[in-house]
Amino acid sequence: MEGSAALEGASPQRKQLESAVVRFAGDSGDGMQLTGGRFTLATALAGNNLATFPDFPAEIRAPAGTTYGVSAFQINFGAHEIKTAGDTVDVLIAMNPAALKVNLSDMRANGLLLVDSGAFGEKNLRKAGYDHDPLEDDSLKGFRVMKIDMSQLTQDALKDTGLSKKDSLRCKNMWALGLVYWIFDRDRQSTVDWLNSKFAKTPDLAAGTLAALNAGHAFGETAEISSDIGAFTVPPAAIGAGVYHNVTGTEAIAWGLAAGAMLAELKMVFCSYPITPASGILHVLARLKEYGVVTFQAEDEIAAVCAAIGASYAGSLGVTSSSGPGIALKAEGIGLAAATELPLVVINSQRAGPSTGMPTKTEQSDLYQAVFGRNADCPLVVLAASSPADCFETAIEAVRLATKYMTPVMLLSDGYIANASEPWALPDTDAFARFPVQFRKDPEGYHPFLRDPETLARPWAVPGTPGLEHRLGGLERDYDTGNVSYDPANHQRMTDARADKIAGMAREIPAQPVELGNDHGPIAVVGWGSTYGPINLAVEHLRDQGIDAAHIHLRHIWPLPANLGDLLRRYERVLVPELNKGQLITLLRSEYLLPAKGLNKVTGKPFAIVEVEDAVRAWLEA
Amino acid sequence: MNVVAPVEKRLPKEYASDQEVRWCPGCGDYAILKAVQRTLSDVGARPEQTVFVSGIGCAARFPYYLSTYGFHTIHGRAPAIATGIKLANPELDVWIATGDGDSLSIGGNHLLHILRRNVDVQILLFNNEIYGLTKGQYSPTSRAGTRTPSTPEGSIEAPVSAAVFALGTSARFVARAVDTQQKHLPGVLARAYAHKGASLVEILQNCIVYNDGVFAEFTERDVAADRQIHVEHGKPMRFGADGEKGLRIRAGTLELEVVRIGEDGVTEADLLMHDESNRTLAGLLARMTPPTMPVALGVIYCDPAPSYERQVGDQVAKATGTGKTPDLNALLRSGYTWTVGAPRRDSDTSTKA
Numbered sequence: 006m007e008g009s010a011a012l013e014g015a016s017p018q019r020k021q022l023e024s025a026v027v028r029f030a031g032d033s034g035d036g037m038q039l040t041g042g043r044f045t046l047a048t049a050l051a052g053n054n055l056a057t058f059p060d061f062p063a064e065i066r067a068p069a070g071t072t073y074g075v076s077a078f079q080i081n082f083g084a085h086e087i088k089t090a091g092d093t094v095d096v097l098i099a100m101n102p103a104a105l106k107v108n109l110s111d112m113r114a115n116g117l118l119l120v121d122s123g124a125f126g127e128k129n130l131r132k133a134g135y136d137h138d139p140l141e142d143d144s145l146k147g148f149r150v151m152k153i154d155m156s157q158l159t160q161d162a163l164k165d166t167g168l169s170k171k172d173s174l175r176c177k178n179m180w181a182l183g184l185v186y187w188i189f190d191r192d193r194q195s196t197v198d199w200l201n202s203k204f205a206k207t208p209d210l211a212a213g214t215l216a217a218l219n220a221g222h223a224f225g226e227t228a229e230i231s232s233d234i235g236a237f238t239v240p241p242a243a244i245g246a247g248v249y250h251n252v253t254g255t256e257a258i259a260w261g262l263a264a265g266a267m268l269a270e271l272k273m274v275f276c277s278y279p280i281t282p283a284s285g286i287l288h289v290l291a292r293l294k295e296y297g298v299v300t301f302q303a304e305d306e307i308a309a310v311c312a313a314i315g316a317s318y319a320g321s322l323g324v325t326s327s328s329g330p331g332i333a334l335k336a337e338g339i340g341l342a343a344a345t346e347l348p349l350v351v352i353n354s355q356r357a358g359p360s361t362g363m364p365t366k367t368e369q370s371d372l373y374q375a376v377f378g379r380n381a382d383c384p385l386v387v388l389a390a391s392s393p394a395d396c397f398e399t400a401i402e403a404v405r406l407a408t409k410y411m412t413p414v415m416l417l418s419d420g421y422i423a424n425a426s427e428p429w430a431l432p433d434t435d436a437f438a439r440f441p442v443q444f445r446k447d448p449e450g451y452h453p454f455l456r457d458p459e460t461l462a463r464p465w466a467v468p469g470t471p472g473l474e475h476r477l478g479g480l481e482r483d484y485d486t487g488n489v490s491y492d493p494a495n496h497q498r499m500t501d502a503r504a505d506k507i508a509g510m511a512r513e514i515p516a517q518p519v520e521l522g523n524d525h526g527p528i529a530v531v532g533w534g535s536t537y538g539p540i541n542l543a544v545e546h547l548r549d550q551g552i553d554a555a556h557i558h559l560r561h562i563w564p565l566p567a568n569l570g571d572l573l574r575r576y577e578r579v580l581v582p583e584l585n586k587g588q589l590i591t592l593l594r595s596e597y598l599l600p601a602k603g604l605n606k607v608t609g610k611p612f613a614i615v616e617v618e619d620a621v622r623a624w625l626e627a
Numbered sequence: 628m629n630v631v632a633p634v635e636k637r638l639p640k641e642y643a644s645d646q647e648v649r650w651c652p653g654c655g656d657y658a659i660l661k662a663v664q665r666t667l668s669d670v671g672a673r674p675e676q677t678v679f680v681s682g683i684g685c686a687a688r689f690p691y692y693l694s695t696y697g698f699h700t701i702h703g704r705a706p707a708i709a710t711g712i713k714l715a716n717p718e719l720d721v722w723i724a725t726g727d728g729d730s731l732s733i734g735g736n737h738l739l740h741i742l743r744r745n746v747d748v749q750i751l752l753f754n755n756e757i758y759g760l761t762k763g764q765y766s767p768t769s770r771a772g773t774r775t776p777s778t779p780e781g782s783i784e785a786p787v788s789a790a791v792f793a794l795g796t797s798a799r800f801v802a803r804a805v806d807t808q809q810k811h812l813p814g815v816l817a818r819a820y821a822h823k824g825a826s827l828v829e830i831l832q833n834c835i836v837y838n839d840g841v842f843a844e845f846t847e848r849d850v851a852a853d854r855q856i857h858v859e860h861g862k863p864m865r866f867g868a869d870g871e872k873g874l875r876i877r878a879g880t881l882e883l884e885v886v887r888i889g890e891d892g893v894t895e896a897d898l899l900m901h902d903e904s905n906r907t908l909a910g911l912l913a914r915m916t917p918p919t920m921p922v923a924l925g926v927i928y929c930d931p932a933p934s935y936e937r938q939v940g941d942q943v944a945k946a947t948g949t950g951k952t953p954d955l956n957a958l959l960r961s962g963y964t965w966t967v968g969a970p971r972r973d974s975d976t977s978t979k980a
Binding site: 248249260294304320341472489 | 737
């Protein structure tokens with residue numbers, strides 16, 4: 006199982022673990038995301054493999070002490086390959102009663118609770134909905150509890166810094182981080198450097214945070230806690246040589262888009278309206294002007310997609326990005342891009358819905374919207390990224406297909422991928438194949454819908470080109486001239502051509518591989534998007550136990566890879582886990598008439614590995 | 628050295644496409660099309676550098692009838708599409724052809740934002756106070772009481788004035804013209820073309836089928852001189868068949884009044900001079916309605932400011948100022964990185980790029 010079951014060690018010496026899952030939880034104002042981020046970096050530098058999962062409320066500063074204001078950051082790290090943020094938590098740092106209450110159900114039995122008892126006053130207990138102090142009764146008896154008055158200890162440590170009580174208390178996350186660094190034998194230097202640089206202009210805060218960090222660490226060293234708590238070490242994983250960066254999906258998509266535009270030799274015009282959890286892509290790209298990126302914060306989602314279409318019409322790479330509700334607003338615009346056959350990349354960072362739903366919680370429920378969600382027959386390309394690092398390549402592929410086939414491409418990410426991070430061995434982009442766009446320049450024989458006989462793509466002729474002046478629009482266009490046409494046979498022919506163009510792409514997209522296991526057997530587990538980690542590990546565990554399961558993971562959702570139907574028919578059972586009520590499975594059933602079975606969950610949280618494992622086992626034993 | 632090619636003067640008809648024009652016979656759009664072709668000829672527009680963008684509606688068919696680049700898009704969104712075009716290629720001359728429903732109802736938001744951002748485009752707002760293509764429903768500019776298939780008892784909504792709305796958005800160029808005034812309209816269009824930044828020209832256009840004569844009370848030959856005023860920057864505001872009337876501020880108020888020169892001792896010196904750069908004056912002019920006041924035509928307001936795309940370009944130029952070729956590998960390594968070597972434990976070093 007991912008996450009270690011070996012934390013019960015009672016040895017005063019450091020006990021070696023294969024892996025551990027740590028979760029920092031507190032008020033949204035407690036700096037838990039920042040604390041987790043620092044711990045992540047120190048852990049990456051220690052050579053561990055890792056995966057993280059930030060989980061925070063939609064409210065920026067929910068009322069302090071409430072359960073709905075709890076913000077958490079989970080990291081799973083180990084000496085072996087880590088593919089998920091972990092099913093259950095080994096060590097929970099709870100900065101107040103609400104954080105304890107919300108996160109306790111994810112704790113492993115006999116897991117370690119580090120609790121700031123100083124925050125367990127009557128008021129906070131009441132806000133969290135506790136009748137009694139859980140630290141004082143037996144409600145935590147299934148766990149090892151370490152009650153530490155972090156609030157007081159932080160203030161004591163900072164009494165000579167001149168910081169106010171309020172400012173001192175703001176440093177208690179660093180105190181907790183210092184203690185966790187000691188518990189896991191992590192080097193503090195990267196955090197020290199970071200604090201010095203972050204608070205360079207406010208030296209007293211730099212001094213305060215450093216003092217808190219060191220005090221927490223010293224507490225671990227000197228307090229007699231090791232016998233019941235334990236101190237651990239997680240040895241480095243066997244990691245390939247290279248330069249690494251801990252990348253989030255947000256960053257990787259932004260960089261992948263910039264890379265794609267450069268490989269296509271196009272200026273990118275990225276048009277977006279802020280929406281959770283997609284806004285981060287706009288923020289990253291807004292700082293990349295020197296890479297030929299223009300960003301445009303539009304007045305609304307519709308303006309964003311339309312400006313992107315205008316940019317593509319005029320010869321740039323038009324890109325827009327949103328989440329489900331915003332994609333719904335863009336639907337008509339995407340239809341225009343499909344009708345006028347202009348390149349357009351649409352990023353959908355999916356979140357729990359319908360309607361506003363749960364903005365900061367993940368879901369995979371926009372697959373129908375991506376594949377089918379427009380008026381009339383309006384096929385386009387749909388890709389899905391499977392991990393933060395995979396976003397980079399998938400974004401490049403989106404740009405390549407959009408420009409080669411003159412079509413909208415939708416790239417599905419989700420709230421989990423957007424915010425989660427993983428160490429990424431940075432590729433050498435000089436080795437990437439370029440795919441420079443060839444604009445039509447020659448007026449001889451030109452008309453706007455003169456299709457390439459192989460790809461069926463029309464020529465990209467941009468304003469500014471003498472002799473190619475033409476009129477383009479959403480009214481149906483004549484196959485042979487591009488002029489407006491209401492001719493019945495022509496509409497049939499153009500509708501067929503648009504469908505054939507997208508379907509024909511299956512010729513060149515890579516054959517669907519099997520991620521893990523054999524290309525035939527009793528059961529294949531077929532996933533897409535951010536469920537990669539739990540599915541892959543579940544299948545790995547099953548195979549370790551002698552069960553011949555296979556993992557197949559789709560990047561190309563539409564069109565589907567040409568070999569997928571034949572591949573899936575070689576398995577006796579096809580299980581499709583999805584964080585929705587069963588969307589890919591509908592596609593697979595309708596395309597291949599497969600008796601596939603779904604495993605569906607919509608809690609706003611990723612699959613636990615064990616959930617996938619259990620479902621496979623249950624079906625095989627049925 | 629760049630060789631500037633001599634401007635090849637094209638005739639207005641050379642700006643016509645090969646497509647048959649399909650507006651109703653007698654539609655005001657024909658007159659606007661003619662005036663636009665004349666303007667393009669007058670300003671020496673290069674067809675390959677010119678883009679007409681439209682949304683949906685009768686007016687939106689406009690691009691199909693011109694020999695320039697044209698993009699007939701979706702309802703209300705032409706300003707957003709045009710903004711994307713200008714961000715991709717600021718050198719293009721972009722015109723928007725739109726109607727009162729397209730730009731003030733479904734696309735009101737986009738009109739607001741393209742004007743306030745000051746994207747360098749010419750917006751031709753064909754205002755006929757009615758929905759034509761959907762067969763005659765009232766529009767946001769229809770006067771209260773307008774009877775249509777969707778308002779059989781008469782509409783009850785207060786209309787929006789395109790020019791007043793535009794001034795409210797901080798637009799830097801607002802003009803008004805009448806479709807059939809072929810001597811006047813091309814001049815206004817040429818001013819809009821010359822203006823760097825967003826320019827809005829409200830063109831009062833007659834819909835012969837669903838709203839015929841809606842502007843007749845001030846466009847009919849016998850009343851036109853008394854119910855229209857063609858404003859010109861720096862000139863006194865005179866109108867009437869013999870220029871015998873004028874506008875001035877009513878003493879002790881902030882409102883305009885019509886006066887007659889020669890009556891009550893009024894001389895031309897008492898009249899207001901038109902100042903295009905005065906937004907308050909522009910607001911007063913734009914609000915005038917007949918029969919008590921003349922309808923203001925011409926360039927009501929013009930006060931240039933840097934265009935949106937120019938400022939975007941300046942930011943990009945500043946970022947790329949070093950002249951370095953963008954390096955993808957450098958981008959990927961611009962955050963916090965660390966190097967794993969082989970054997971990895973010995974060379975586990977971190978770097979902060």
